[in-house]
Amino acid sequence: MDLSLASSSNSHFSRIQTSTFSPRFHKPLPFFTNFTYKPKTYSRKSLITGYYPIRAQSLNQNNTPSDDDDDGFVLEDVPHLTNYLPDLPTYPNPLESSQAYAIVKNTFVSPEDVLAYQIVVQKGSPRGVHFRRAGPREKVYFKPEEVRACIVTCGGLCPGINTVIREIVCGLNIMYGVNNILGIEGGYRGFYSRNTMELSPKIVNDIHKRGGTILQTSRGGQDTNKIVDNIQDRGINQVYIIGGDGTQKGAAAIYKEVEKRRLHVAVAGIPKTIDNDIAVIDKSFGFDTAVEEAQRAINAAHVEVESVENGVGIVKLMGFIAMFATLASRDVDCCLIPESPFYLEGQGGLFEFVQQRLKENGHVVIVLAEGAGQDYLSGSVNAPEEKDASGNRLLLDIDPTYMIRAVPSNASDNIYCTLLAQSAIHGAMAGYTGFTVGPVNSRHAYIPIGRVTEATNVVKLTDRMWARLLASTNQPTFLNKHE
Numbered sequence: 001m002d003l004s005l006a007s008s009s010n011s012h013f014s015r016i017q018t019s020t021f022s023p024r025f026h027k028p029l030p031f032f033t034n035f036t037y038k039p040k041t042y043s044r045k046s047l048i049t050g051y052y053p054i055r056a057q058s059l060n061q062n063n064t065p066s067d068d069d070d071d072g073f074v075l076e077d078v079p080h081l082t083n084y085l086p087d088l089p090t091y092p093n094p095l096e097s098s099q100a101y102a103i104v105k106n107t108f109v110s111p112e113d114v115l116a117y118q119i120v121v122q123k124g125s126p127r128g129v130h131f132r133r134a135g136p137r138e139k140v141y142f143k144p145e146e147v148r149a150c151i152v153t154c155g156g157l158c159p160g161i162n163t164v165i166r167e168i169v170c171g172l173n174i175m176y177g178v179n180n181i182l183g184i185e186g187g188y189r190g191f192y193s194r195n196t197m198e199l200s201p202k203i204v205n206d207i208h209k210r211g212g213t214i215l216q217t218s219r220g221g222q223d224t225n226k227i228v229d230n231i232q233d234r235g236i237n238q239v240y241i242i243g244g245d246g247t248q249k250g251a252a253a254i255y256k257e258v259e260k261r262r263l264h265v266a267v268a269g270i271p272k273t274i275d276n277d278i279a280v281i282d283k284s285f286g287f288d289t290a291v292e293e294a295q296r297a298i299n300a301a302h303v304e305v306e307s308v309e310n311g312v313g314i315v316k317l318m319g320f321i322a323m324f325a326t327l328a329s330r331d332v333d334c335c336l337i338p339e340s341p342f343y344l345e346g347q348g349g350l351f352e353f354v355q356q357r358l359k360e361n362g363h364v365v366i367v368l369a370e371g372a373g374q375d376y377l378s379g380s381v382n383a384p385e386e387k388d389a390s391g392n393r394l395l396l397d398i399d400p401t402y403m404i405r406a407v408p409s410n411a412s413d414n415i416y417c418t419l420l421a422q423s424a425i426h427g428a429m430a431g432y433t434g435f436t437v438g439p440v441n442s443r444h445a446y447i448p449i450g451r452v453t454e455a456t457n458v459v460k461l462t463d464r465m466w467a468r469l470l471a472s473t474n475q476p477t478f479l480n481k482h483e
């Protein structure tokens with residue numbers, strides 16, 4: 001039973017060698033499975049973002065393609081340092097002698113463990129896409145005393161960033177005995193334009209109680225070559241990158257350059273987005289905290305509108321937070337999101353609905369998601385195609401409730417951040433690189449960075465979740481406009 005990495009110099013996707021496979025799989029896997037990227041592009045406006053960029057191709061024992069024995073199993077694997085450094089020495093994982101793991105039955109994740117992307121299947125359907133399960137491996141590709149790690153945070157704020165920083169520092173130190181950890185200040189450009197700070201468990205001890213990021217963050221201004229020069233100059237060999245879709249694209253570029261230079265450097269991404277719009281993973285850290293905090297904003301609006309005659313309150317929130325806060329609140333009369341165009345006048349329009357609710361209840365609370373109703377906003381706030389420093393389009397009149405992203409993370413996000421940090425550490429120590437971590441159907445996985453940056457999640461109006469919201473608020477669908 002062996003699912004081991006074989007080296008492949010020209011592809012950053014590993015081949016999986018499977019001589020025999022666990023009996024719990026109803027069918028043995030092909031002897032070799034080779035993975036090639038076949039990216040498919042989807043329009044940003046498309047409401048359906050499902051895609052399968054990698055196809056498994058069966059190879060027979062001579063390593064040539066064969067059509068048989070393919071039961072549709074696809075592993076979207078992450079790169080490994082041995083892909084371009086085949087002779088890297090390995091060391092026993094220090095967790096073997098860790099007190100914390102002393103009585104754990106299975107300290108190490110089996111190299112065969114993979115997670116299914118789709119868990120709702122039908123009898124006879126192909127087994128589909130899988131990701132490598134995250135967790136500690138028996139062998140590591142770094143001597144703990146030789147690890148020089150760094151952590152950088154980029155993009156907007158999100159509850160829990162400090163917790164992730166803390167847990168990377170403490171996890172590296174406590175689990176793997178690493179003492180050399182640098183904080184890069186001020187985002188990507190901090191690699192070459194700012195000072196660094198030494199991080200230790202003592203320094204980060206209580207930072208999870210604070211919002212923001214102790215390392216500071218920034219948008220724009222990254223220069224991949226200069227970053228990798230700096231990584232080399234400083235002797236850094238593990239890079240932990242916390243940030244959103246833009247940051248993860250930057251991480252992929254850093255990984256590519258590191259691979260080109262054939263450096264013994266693991267690059268690990270920890271996905272961050274308060275909007276919860278990162279593809280593949282179940283949920284992004286800080287989202288629960290943000291939804292909880294959004295309740296307070298909605299509640300405040302509700303108190304205000306109830307206290308005046310015909311009060312109308314508008315709460316502006318980000319992305320999926322608008323939808324989930326509405327579902328959680330019960331005080332929201334109508335949730336407006338960019339994916340569901342609405343109209344103001346006439347039968348079935350927003351004004352008619354507001355009037356009706358005012359008549360019934362004397363007040364109305366509307367949740368407006370970032371980007372909704374752009375057609376109705378004056379162009380005076382920002383020029384239509386204005387961009388921020390990272391090249392993201394600036395939306396009109398976007399002033400989402402920032403209070404929700406400055407708060408420290410709640411208990412469940414703190415636990416989640418701990419798992420993310422520890423998974424990233426185990427992956428880097430085990431020699432995986434160019435990966436991002438996150439839960440897929442509740443289990444943590446190593447996911448190729450390209451998979452999470454190729455498309456961002458949008459609300460699918462055709463999914464039952466949006467229907468649940470409509471059923472909860474009883475708001476108009478705006479689907480039947482009468483001209």
Ligand SMILES: Nc1ncnc2c1ncn2[C@@H]1O[C@H](COP(=O)(O)OP(=O)(O)OP(=O)(O)O)[C@@H](O)[C@H]1O
Nearest residue numbers: 154155156219220221243244245246247249250390
């Ligand atoms: N395509 C890209 N390639 C390389 N670097 C990128 C790319 N897009 C963005 N970046 C860099 O990543 C950093 C963060 O990007 P951005 O400001 O878009 O935030 P983000 O990571 O998407 O976070 P969020 O949108 O959740 O706030 C910036 O320094 C930016 O220059």
Ligand SMILES: O=P(O)(O)OC[C@H]1O[C@](O)(CO)[C@@H](O)[C@@H]1O
Nearest residue numbers: 156157244273274275318370388
């Ligand atoms: O004002 P800043 O820091 O650029 O952030 C704005 C953006 O950051 C985000 O919170 C990123 O998730 C977006 O919702 C928002 O558009």
Ligand SMILES: [Mg+2]
Nearest residue numbers: 155244245246
């Ligand atoms: Mg972004």
